[in-house]
Amino acid sequence: MRSLRLPSFALAIPAWTWLVTFFVVPVGAVLYFSFGYKPGIFGTHATDVLSFDRYAEALSPTFFEVFMNTLWVGIAGTLLCLAIGLPVAYWMAVKAPAHRRGLLIALVMVPYWTNFLVRTIGWQIILAPEGWMSQLLQTVGITDGPLAILYTRTAVLIGVVYNYLPLMILPLFVAFDRVGPALREASKDLGANRVGTFIRVTFPLARPGIIVGLLLVYIPLMGDYITATVLGGAQGNMVGQLVASQFQAAQNWALGSAMAVLLILVIMVSAAAIGFLLWLVSLPFRVRNRVVLEATA
């Protein structure tokens, strides 16, 4: 009332301007390019004639196969992360001694904060046919010849599960930690056994965390470019690589843009579909008298 009144969002204007200039506008431009075409060998894109042709091109059998491949790796990788990460998060939040929790969280954080490319190269060393793992397996007699995993879809799957596992463990840990021991004890005092307590109390209350974890893993995994490049080899079996190669090697920005737009659409539609499926699956787990946890600040 004393001085001139700024609008309530005044302080957000610099960040808003920055993000619009270097995120919204460029991504919008990609959408626009995707309706264009590649004019001759030396041009990267032209937009004087607009059409959906690039989308048809992007969905041709060769590229479609890569899309399906990406979807397979995305879904299998996310589910594996859940299967591997859920017991760990539960153990960290419920079983591990409380004073060690900070250390355990730090142990999950260290791999998460190690450079993505570097950890993936670590797997390249481990999985290499001439590497120590391969020799060890041959010496022990588990495999006959050298390890033949590197540059296959299996290697990419191992890589993505490894790379995104911390993003699954952390939200699950937070979710289990929030439930707290009081409700579990109450459930037991009221006569529920351990399985009953997990299914009727702990799991339903941790559900939001599970959904967050699934999304946190699935979305970046689908757009992954590094893991597939390092472990999947040159043949390129994820969409991220295809997009990159259109922009770099092929210099076809129109087609690359169409692929990028399709990638975002596939991620959005499949994430929504997975969310719907989860909701259906979890219906039987609904507690009739819901316990609502107070929001954690």
Added chain:
Amino acid sequence: MTTTAPEATLTDAAPGVAEATAPRTPPAPVARRARRSPVDIGLTVWSVLVFLFLFAPIIVILVYSFNNGRLLIAWNEFGFEPYRALWEKPAVRDAVAVSLRTGAIAAVLATLLGTLAGIALARKPGKWALWFIGLLLLVSVTPEIVDAVALLPWLVFLGQDAGLSIFNDGTVRLVVGHSLFSTAVVTYIVRARLVGLDAQLEEASADLYARPLTTFRRVTLPLAMPAVLAGLLLSFTLSLDNTVVAAFVQVSGSTPWPVYVLSALRGGLRPEIAAVSTVMLLLTLAALALVAVVLKRAGDSATQIARTMSGG
């Protein structure tokens, strides 16, 4: 209550099997007193195995950074040759210098933008906040590769067609590319911190006739400070690690170290790649330890720190 223990031994198989099946069937909770039930042991064994899995490639990189061979993958003999090469090869040193420089600038920029936006979101929420949070979410969920391929043509356009030659500069391009995600992260952290604190102090300050700017500088900013510092350090490490966007927007002559590693991938990796990775990992960990200390001193619990450090 101890009667539950034998039941558990009946329903659950031996520890080894329990560990193998643990990932598929969600493990059951265990009685407080029956601390060493098979389910407990299975969960513990499984967790230890997963932690080993999480550290396997990092340990491999650490060990192979002492590989005195010509190729990274083929172990030759123990030695410090890679670290010496790191020091002697200007290309690697330059790449690290570029990363540190752009990381610092991008971190300061993202912290500035994010802190202001976070304060606005926490203290002046309104209809605009929904739109803004929507934009931040969009920035954080968009795959990096899409950011990268979108930013490249845009920077080329700004630098060449629009005549803003500043966007032809390697440092500027990397700072722009690194700052986007970091701005969103800092905004989340600062907002979360201030939402958790009552606005009464600021109201009291206003009641005592402090001007808005004084209140901001003497009350709001100190309250937000732990989050601001954490955001600054997180932005710095995010920037140091940025590979995908950097690979697209970089211009030759200012290549950050992850991009140097990425381009070395095609020509066969040499052991100094592991050495530079080890050095950068130690740097990142030092920055993160600082974040944890800052947050801990500000009174955050382990869980809250975990949430902050996984990006809000």
